[in-house]
Amino acid sequence: MNNYQETSEAGIINLARTGDPRAFEELVHRRQSIIRNLMRRLCNDVTLAEDLAQQVFLKVWQSIAQLSRVNAFDGWLKRIAINTWLQYLRKNDAMRNSLEFNDTVYVPPPGSNGSVAMDLDKALLVLPEQVRTCVVLAYHEGMSHPEISEAIELPLGTVKSHINRGAKKVTEMLAAYKQPTAGEKV
Template identity: 25%
Template sequence: MFGSGDQTLQRAAGGDHESFATLIHEHQDMVFSIAWHFLHDRGRAEEIAQEVFLQLYRTLGEIESPAHLTFWLRRVTSNRCIDESRRGRWRIVTLDEATDVAHDADATDPLLKRKVGQMLQRLPAQQRLALTMRYQEGLEPSEIGAVLGMPLNTVKSHLRRGLAALREWLGATS
């Protein structure tokens, strides 16, 4: 017995473009947001997200379930972000720029959110990805470890250090 998600996946794997478009619509915000929060460059984030979906199209036959699809998309997007940062092709955002590009204006977001957005860009790649998976995707540390291919203790360490760095920096600037 297959759910509608399974059926969409099966049809997409069978070459049905409409079903594949449905999969893109279901997951594009997640994939784009991971890349956007990592790169802070809308153009590069879209490029990464497009490449992730093209890779998905080529390997749809390997995806076993909707849950596996979500896992696969998070993992591949994270890997591509890391690759991108290793190639050094992403633009370094200065603190002043980060303030401007951080995020759309949010009525509930006074100074703190803005500062957090700035600080995130200064964190090491792995810490930023771990925090993104925790606070964007709401994953538990063990799930983050599975997605990023890290031991649980390493994930906990990245989360702890990332939060500590934010606390320290925000404390120093408040």
């Protein structure tokens, strides 16, 4: 395994393209955090996120031989991850679900010592799936509005509105979460 750990990114990807399972294992090891974090932000359910991230890597394993350029790997991997999430949403009809914010799922416990990731995930949980997807793709993935519009097949105006509304709500939630309780010193 040592040889693989020391091999360059391009080398590992090239070896994985030839069907080398150990190279692919190393590739999974190197990229798993990125994909699992993305999935966690998108679906707010650790078990589902793990399952979807696993599906992403299985799709990568099945089609990595078709990847024409090694330096296109990261973009390609991200596209597979986003498509996997969108497929899941479409399969579960979640894109047609209500666009109302679900305030009942989030009760900010003031003064709690939760991690940033936990706070953010809880705040994101308030957003309906369609809005959350837009916010995560914009803020986590750094995708532009037109890119998101194309990826999730929604009009550009709707995407912009979702991002603005969603970001505002998440910011409000995070601010509420960080506020100290009445008894605490400010």
